[in-house]
Amino acid sequence: xxxxxxxxxxxxxxxxxxxxxxxxxxxxxxxxxxxxxxxxxxxxxxxxxxxxxxxxxxxxxxxxxxxxxxxxxxxxxxxxxxxxxxxxxxxxxxxxxxxxxxxxxxxxxxxxxxxxxxxxxxxxxxxxxxxxxxxxxxxxxxxxxxxxxxxxxxxxxxxxxxxxxxxxxxxxxxxxxxxxxxxxxxxxxxxxxxxxxxxxxxxxxxxxxxxxxxxxxxxxxxxxxxxxxxxxxxxxxxxxxxxxxxxxxxxxxxxxxxxxxxxxxxxxxxxxxxxxxxxxxxxxxxxxxxxxxxxxxxxxxx
Amino acid sequence: xxxxxxxxxxxxxxxxxxxxxxxxxxxxxxxxxxxxxxxxxxxxxxxxxxxxxxxxxxxxxxxxxxxxxxxxxxxxxxxxxxxxxxxxxxxxxxxxxxxxxxxxxxxxxxxxxxxxxxxxxxxxxxxxxxxxxxxxxxxxxxxxxxxxxxxx
Numbered sequence: 001x002x003x004x005x006x007x008x009x010x011x012x013x014x015x016x017x018x019x020x021x022x023x024x025x026x027x028x029x030x031x032x033x034x035x036x037x038x039x040x041x042x043x044x045x046x047x048x049x050x051x052x053x054x055x056x057x058x059x060x061x062x063x064x065x066x067x068x069x070x071x072x073x074x075x076x077x078x079x080x081x082x083x084x085x086x087x088x089x090x091x092x093x094x095x096x097x098x099x100x101x102x103x104x105x106x107x108x109x110x111x112x113x114x115x116x117x118x119x120x121x122x123x124x125x126x127x128x129x130x131x132x133x134x135x136x137x138x139x140x141x142x143x144x145x146x147x148x149x150x151x152x153x154x155x156x157x158x159x160x161x162x163x164x165x166x167x168x169x170x171x172x173x174x175x176x177x178x179x180x181x182x183x184x185x186x187x188x189x190x191x192x193x194x195x196x197x198x199x200x201x202x203x204x205x206x207x208x209x210x211x212x213x214x215x216x217x218x219x220x221x222x223x224x225x226x227x228x229x230x231x232x233x234x235x236x237x238x239x240x241x242x243x244x245x246x247x248x249x250x251x252x253x254x255x256x257x258x259x260x261x262x263x264x265x266x267x268x269x270x271x272x273x274x275x276x277x278x279x280x281x282x283x284x285x286x287x288x289x290x291x292x293x294x295x296x297x298x299x300x301x302x
Numbered sequence: 303x304x305x306x307x308x309x310x311x312x313x314x315x316x317x318x319x320x321x322x323x324x325x326x327x328x329x330x331x332x333x334x335x336x337x338x339x340x341x342x343x344x345x346x347x348x349x350x351x352x353x354x355x356x357x358x359x360x361x362x363x364x365x366x367x368x369x370x371x372x373x374x375x376x377x378x379x380x381x382x383x384x385x386x387x388x389x390x391x392x393x394x395x396x397x398x399x400x401x402x403x404x405x406x407x408x409x410x411x412x413x414x415x416x417x418x419x420x421x422x423x424x425x426x427x428x429x430x431x432x433x434x435x436x437x438x439x440x441x442x443x444x445x446x447x448x449x450x451x452x453x454x
Contacts, residue, residue: 083421105415105443106411110417127443
């Protein structure tokens with residue numbers, strides 16, 4: 001039988017998502033559980049992603065597993081011209097599970113078809129990053145007590161932002177209201193809006209959010225990158241519109257929390273950090289619990 | 303003067319006639335069906351007059367009867383193709399092609415960053431729209447639409 005992999009958030013049904021979130025809550029209560037004792041996990045980072053790699057390695061270490069792998073392709077056999085196919089075949093026989101990050105889209109699905117062990121996609125180009133989505137959902141459920149009936153604000157680059165697309169798709173399984181706030185050049189693509197319309201879910205688009213911020217349960221901030229703009233003047237015009245400052249939070253709901261996949265650059269002013277509504281660093285910590293849950297769940301341990 | 307009704311491509315005794323192929327896609331149909339590896343007698347005509355297609359092509363394959371699953375593979379390049387099944391010079395059955403739910407190894411994914419354009423991977427798509435054929439890549443999950451479709 002083919003081992004169970006996690007390539008795309010759509011690989012999981014709603015029950016499986018909730019099971020992983022429940023399991024993550026158990027790990028939050030008791031982070032050190034030697035459930036991967038004697039197991040070897042390969043972390044193959046064909047492009048560097050320090051944050052994601054450290055989060056996975058922390059999760060594996062807390063579970064007592066051992067790690068083999070590389071943190072960028074230049075230190076691996078890829079630099080000698082080995083195909084992904086061959087790398088995965090080889091690493092399959094060295095490990096019990098593969099965590100991989102790769103710049104090429106679809107590489108994780110391909111790897112999961114070749115590997116004899118489960119594959120976790122830790123990001124394949126602009127395509128999918130399901131463990132990020134699960135940790136975002138864990139953070140939402142933990143801070144709001146539910147996933148249902150929330151008003152989620154997504155701010156910044158909604159055109160290219162892989163994390164916002166996946167989170168939007170996943171949260172559309174519940175009765176969610178979406179507010180998309182972005183510059184014109186970086187609006188949520190039509191295919192995603194059509195998806196929500198077909199489900200009968202409400203969404204609103206804005207170019208500014210100072211007037212409506214009081215309605216938000218969750219504000220999901222993303223980076224607006226200069227290189228995404230064809231016209232540098234457009235960037236200069238909008239770059240300060242999508243910056244969250246502490247003064248803007250005065251009339252927000254008490255349960256409102258601010259999330260960000262990190263790293264942030266300037267889109268959240270440091271004066272927000274001390275506000276109890278800032279949740280992005282806790283969110284990053286939740287990533288470790290969520291990844292512990294995903295590792296154990298795919299290996300059939302929990 | 304007496305008008306002569308003449309067949310551009312001579313009749314076959316038994317086999318399959320594939321008609322209403324857009325002329326420009328004739329060789330793609332041949333390739334998709336693997337006709338270049340067949341031993342049986344095959345005749346074809348191309349750039350024939352067609353009211354519907356402008357220029358059409360027709361293929362007649364002796365002693366060959368296709369499974370629906372195989373013939374539907376040509377739907378991407380010849381969506382209006384009609385099949386006549388011939389036995390003893392008579393048409394015994396007519397079929398039309400249907401766009402299948404999944405497409406394996408015929409089209410190229412238009413996403414230049416897709417793994418199928420980097421390594422030896424057979425492309426796989428889910429057909430998300432059959433009318434204006436639109437394919438979702440099994441690997442990179444991006445959409446390839448009709449205008450950008452390339453047959454491998």
